[in-house]
Amino acid sequence: MIINTIAATDGSEAQTLQDHPRFEDLLLRTLPALRQYALALTRNRADADDLLQNAVANALRARDSYAPGTNFKAWMSCILRNRFLSDIRRRRETVSVEDAPAELFARPASQDGHMALLELRRAMGRLRPDHRLALVMITVQGMSYEEASAALGVPVGTVKCRVFRARKLLHDWLLDDAAPRITHAGRAGIAGADDGRDGKRMVTTPRC
Missing domain, CATH: 1.10.10.10 (Winged helix-like DNA-binding domain superfamily/Winged helix DNA-binding domain)
Structure with a gap:
C-alpha cells in the first residue's frame, strides 16, 4: 500500500522523515489529488496505483530536494508526471483511451x-x-x-x-x-479531408 511505502523507512531514512515532519504530512494530504492525476494519466486503476506507488517512492528518495514552504503539490505532480513519461518510454506503448474511466469526463x-x-x-x-x-x-x-x-x-x-x-x-x-455523416463516395472526392481512421479529419495547430 502507498501509506505503507511512506511509513516503511528505516535507519537514516526514518530519521530524515522525523527531521521533516511536514513532508510526510504534505504527502499524505496530497495523495487523493495525486491518485486522481495518476488515474487521468493512465486511464486504468491498477496502472494508476502502480504509478502513484512508484512516484511516492521517488519522492521519498528525493525529499531532501524539496524546499519547505514551496508548492508541494506542484513538486509531487512533476515527479508523478516524469515517472509516467519514463514508464511510457520504457514500455514504448501508449494506453488506450478506451480504458478511460467514465467518472473522469462525465456523470452517469x-x-x-x-x-x-x-x-x-x-x-x-x-x-x-x-x-x-x-x-x-x-x-x-x-x-x-x-x-x-x-x-x-x-x-x-x-x-x-x-x-x-x-x-x-x-x-x-x-x-x-x-x-450528418458524409457518405464514403462523397468523402472520396474531398482531397485531404480524411485521415483514414473512422472518417475523422485531422486538425493541426501551431506549437504551444
Whole structure:
C-alpha cells in the first residue's frame, strides 16, 4: 500500500522523515489529488496505483530536494508526471483511451449520454499528449495555471495556450461528430479531408 511505502523507512531514512515532519504530512494530504492525476494519466486503476506507488517512492528518495514552504503539490505532480513519461518510454506503448474511466469526463448518463462519453474519450485520445496533459491538470486535477506551469516546466502562457487549443479541438471534433455523416463516395472526392481512421479529419495547430 502507498501509506505503507511512506511509513516503511528505516535507519537514516526514518530519521530524515522525523527531521521533516511536514513532508510526510504534505504527502499524505496530497495523495487523493495525486491518485486522481495518476488515474487521468493512465486511464486504468491498477496502472494508476502502480504509478502513484512508484512516484511516492521517488519522492521519498528525493525529499531532501524539496524546499519547505514551496508548492508541494506542484513538486509531487512533476515527479508523478516524469515517472509516467519514463514508464511510457520504457514500455514504448501508449494506453488506450478506451480504458478511460467514465467518472473522469462525465456523470452517469442515459444511452445517449453514454455514446457522447465514448465520443469524448476518443476525442481526448486524438489530442497531442502535451495538450492532453495540460487539460487534465487544469480540468480534472483542478490545478491552477501556475501549479501546472511548475509541474510541466513550461511558462504559464504555454499552459494556457495548450488548454485553450485542447478545448477548441474537443469542441470542434464533437460538433463534427454530431453533424450528418458524409457518405464514403462523397468523402472520396474531398482531397485531404480524411485521415483514414473512422472518417475523422485531422486538425493541426501551431506549437504551444
